[in-house]
Amino acid sequence: MSEDSKFTEQYWRETLTPEQYHVCREKGTEAPFTGEYWDVFADGTYHCRGCGALLFESETKFDAGCGWPSFSAPADKGAIDEEFDSSHGMRRTEVVCHNCGSHLGHVFPDGPAPTGLRYCINSASIKLDK
Template identity: 70%
Template sequence: MSESQFNDDSYWLEKLTPEQYRICRQKGTERPFTGEYWNEFSDGTYLCRGCAEPLFTSNTKFDAGCGWPSFYQPANKEVIKEILDTSHGMFRTEVVCRKCGSHLGHVFTDGPAPTGLRYCINSASIDLQKE
């Protein structure tokens, strides 16, 4: 997969469902408690829906009660890019896949130990590869 594909809208329109496209490429969000993985606790690795980059592992997933898959750290800090998000009159930190730029969700500072972080991720942005 070349980086130029990641900048080609037709690539994304073919690869993703309309809902995945809205979330991953247009920075949308899914309604809480509706995504495929909000209540999934099988062992495995969560890959980027756009490029299959390993983003999170099941051993860092926890139930935050927010209705979205939540993790206290990425599989590797280098796979996530953080961006200041001031949309909707809020100050939040957006997280995107560093490899393909897909919108994943946001990170908050109200998570559990050991990091104190809560990566609140859209199910439409990830794909669970079960062990």
């Protein structure tokens, strides 16, 4: 993660809405089927809500039926970091923005070919650039 000094607590509070802050900075989760992008399939690129880094491309977005935006691969392997998450009594792999450390969601091994991965991402942590 970048150690950029602009990512202060004040920056996060001024940049993000309360829901975005909860998801991105407190590792929260929006309710399924409620986020801005769960059912959007427009062409474009998805960027980190906190810092603007490119994270995902629309070509890899698919309907997983889970209620969150799902992608089969990040735009670049270096765009995200993976961390072990044992919260809520589960064993999962959390994904965070490599640039600013914002919580994005989780990755699961039940996605489509060719990767077999499903990046299950909170709409509150991404922004679509059409």
